[in-house]
Amino acid sequence: MARYDRAITVFSPDGHLFQVEYALEAVRKGNAAVGVRGTDTVVLAVEKKSTPKLQDSRSARKIVSLDNHIALACAGLKADARVLINKARIECQSHRLTLEDPVTVEYITRYIAGLQQKYTQSGGVRPFGLSTLIVGFDPYTRIPALYQTDPSGTFSAWKANATGRNSNSIREFLEKNYKESSGQETVKLAIRALLEVVESGGKNIEVAVMTREEEGVLKQLEEEEIDIIVAEIEAEKAAAEAAKKGPAKET
Amino acid sequence: MVAADSRASMGGYISSQSVKKIIEINPYMLGTMAGGAADCQFWHRNLGIKCRLHALANKRRISVSGASKLLANMLYSYRGMGLSVGTMIAGWDETGPGLYYVDNEGGRLKGDRFSVGSGSPYAYGVLDSGYKYDMSVEETSELARRSIYHATFRDGASGGVASVYHVGPEGWTKLSGDDVEELHYHYYPVAPAIAEQVMEEATAE
Numbered sequence: 001m002a003r004y005d006r007a008i009t010v011f012s013p014d015g016h017l018f019q020v021e022y023a024l025e026a027v028r029k030g031n032a033a034v035g036v037r038g039t040d041t042v043v044l045a046v047e048k049k050s051t052p053k054l055q056d057s058r059s060a061r062k063i064v065s066l067d068n069h070i071a072l073a074c075a076g077l078k079a080d081a082r083v084l085i086n087k088a089r090i091e092c093q094s095h096r097l098t099l100e101d102p103v104t105v106e107y108i109t110r111y112i113a114g115l116q117q118k119y120t121q122s123g124g125v126r127p128f129g130l131s132t133l134i135v136g137f138d139p140y141t142r143i144p145a146l147y148q149t150d151p152s153g154t155f156s157a158w159k160a161n162a163t164g165r166n167s168n169s170i171r172e173f174l175e176k177n178y179k180e181s182s183g184q185e186t187v188k189l190a191i192r193a194l195l196e197v198v199e200s201g202g203k204n205i206e207v208a209v210m211t212r213e214e215e216g217v218l219k220q221l222e223e224e225e226i227d228i229i230v231a232e233i234e235a236e237k238a239a240a241e242a243a244k245k246g247p248a249k250e251t
Numbered sequence: 252m253v254a255a256d257s258r259a260s261m262g263g264y265i266s267s268q269s270v271k272k273i274i275e276i277n278p279y280m281l282g283t284m285a286g287g288a289a290d291c292q293f294w295h296r297n298l299g300i301k302c303r304l305h306a307l308a309n310k311r312r313i314s315v316s317g318a319s320k321l322l323a324n325m326l327y328s329y330r331g332m333g334l335s336v337g338t339m340i341a342g343w344d345e346t347g348p349g350l351y352y353v354d355n356e357g358g359r360l361k362g363d364r365f366s367v368g369s370g371s372p373y374a375y376g377v378l379d380s381g382y383k384y385d386m387s388v389e390e391t392s393e394l395a396r397r398s399i400y401h402a403t404f405r406d407g408a409s410g411g412v413a414s415v416y417h418v419g420p421e422g423w424t425k426l427s428g429d430d431v432e433e434l435h436y437h438y439y440p441v442a443p444a445i446a447e448q449v450m451e452e453a454t455a456e
Contacts (some may be wrong), residue, residue, distance in 0.1 A: 029278045099317040107309060163453065 004124030020120055020125055022034035023076075023151035026129035032064070032164040034194045035133035036174075037146040038186030040212040042135035045074040045190040047165065047198045048206045061220070063208040067092040068216040069136050070108055071208055075164025076130030076151075084128055088112050105136040105145035109155050117153025127151045131163040137215040145214065160189070166197040183211070184229075191226070192233050200234070202226035252388075253281050253341050253418060254395035256403050256431065257411030259288055260388035260435035268411035277302055279422040280318060287393065294336060298322045302330035315342040315349025319359055327357025334379070337367045341418050361410050361456045370402030370409035388417060400438065403431040412447065 004092075031047040046062040063073045066086040066088050074081045091111050095103045104109075111131060120127045131150040138145065148163060151153040160178050162170035171194045175188075181189055187209055198204050202223035209219045255272035258265060272284040274295040280302065300412045301321050305313040313321075319340040327338060334355040341350050352360045352367065362365035364382055366374040377398040386394070399413040414428045429437075 035391055099314070100320055101314055101317060104309065106309075110308075 001223060005120075007123050008126055008186075009120045015154070016060075017120060020152045022131045023127040024131075027076040027131045027163060028039055028153065028167070030077070030130070030164065031196060032074045032166055032170060033062075033072065033075045033133055033158075034162045034170060034174075034190050035135055035146045035148070035158070036160040036178075036181075036186050036190040036193070037135065037144050037158070039142065039180060039182040041181075041183055041186040042071075042137070042146060042210050043187050043190040043207065044071055044133060045205055046073050047194065047208045048076075048204055050152045050203070056222040058081070061109045063220065065218045066134075067136075069102060069103060069139065069210070070105060070134065071136060071210060071218045072132055072134050073208075074130045074132040075167075075201045077128070078130075080128040084112060084115060084130070084132070087115060091228050099145075102139040103136060104138045105147060106157070108136075108160050109134050109147035109149060113153050113155035115153075116149060116151055120151070120153060131239075133161060133163060135210065137210065137212055142212055142215065154234050160193070162175060162193065170194065170196055188229060188233060192228055192229075196231065200230055202230060205230075252391045252395045252415065253282050253283060253339070254392075254399045254415040255424075256399050256409045258403070258409055260389050260408045263407075265410070270411070271414075273414055273416055275423070276318070276340075279312065279344075280315065280340065280420070281416055281418060281423050282341075282366065285337035285340045285371075289332050290336045290355070291338060294325065294334075295321065295338070297325070298340075312344060314344040314346065315340060315351065316344075316346075316361070318342065318397075319351035319353050323357055323359035324428075325384045326353065326355050326443070330355075330357055331402060339367060343418055343420050343422070344378055366398065366402075368409070370399075370406035372420075373405045374398040375400040392417065396427065396429065397438075400431050400434045404435065 009017050010149055012018055031049060035044045036043045044063045045048055048062065051057045063071060064085055065071050072085060088108055091110060091146065092103050116128050119125050128151055130232050131148060134147045136145060146158050146161065148158055148161050160174040162174065170193050191205065191207060194205055205226055207221040209221065253273055254294050256266060256298045259267040259270045270288065274282040274284060275280050276295055277297045282295040298318060298321060302313045302318050317328045322340065326334060331435060335357040338353050339350060340353060350362055352362060352365045356451060363384065364378055366378055378394065379456050394412050395415050403409040410431055413431050415426045423434050
């Protein structure tokens, strides 16, 4: 009978946990994901590699809901994601049962991060190879929130963040262009950020939106809706370019 | 509004007239004691610990429904092992005032008014006949006081001091603690006897 008590994630002489760092590599190879928090809206946008023609795209959704008021997107190993999401969904219901209240976004993020940490300090297991972006509205206070977790088990709250492929360039874009927004502006910011690294078009992006008015509803945008917004963004970009070039010509 | 007496008895022997039956779980939540004194005290204290840990972990106070559920689940896990707890958890949270009845069988009920303990039927009579949802604080505290008094009048296992606490948005405050003997003469004053009257007249002249 094989023994599963030997630790796999152990320290290196200079204080690194190589398994965790390798897990972060797996995240860096995963598809890009962006999350933006507005004053009354939260948005998740994920890069969608071309769907094979015969695949049922609905079964390969990259943005999932953990409860009515919480949604999650991740970058990295999708099979690991499934396990983590299932455990998180159970915890959401368990919390409702014992505390008679829905979870806060921070609570479920802490739970997921705790799970990820546990797997860096247990015998016979490897860390989860994914970083998650968790959005939602807290019950009662209805404050929107965006959190990120990573394979090491750390988590923090963000106004806007990205993970997965080219997340550094997306984050740079967000830092330059972030401002407090609401409603459709928040959605546009998320899509604009993702378009920095993803080929333009509705069929390459999956977007989900949750607003405070309809906080029990995670709206997955249709391809056509995304195309319309992308077209708007392109138009705005073109107008900005023209405005830059315009005055120069006159002088 | 939360009120309780203060008598503890061991069979026919009154072991104490000054028991604190209203337990302060934290500054905004109260629990009442009925049944086994040790069981109630211990489990309320334990609940206070759990509530504090929840607030530290989640950076916000636990709700009254959550706290009462924690207690009910704990008691349910000891079901059949002889615990004797009949308690009410009263407090104030984000959703407003909350009142729950929890017992040693793991039962948990939400309600607007409860009466628990050996003297509870007598208290219910007074409570139910005088209760309205929109009473003022003074009216309600008087109703609570009277309910306890009437329970102590008829039930041998109830007596001592009738304490009344008010639970508001800022937390609980103790309103009064009256000896039920004094309350009796307050509600039912005794007219002075003839002899005393004559004595007074004589000295007045």
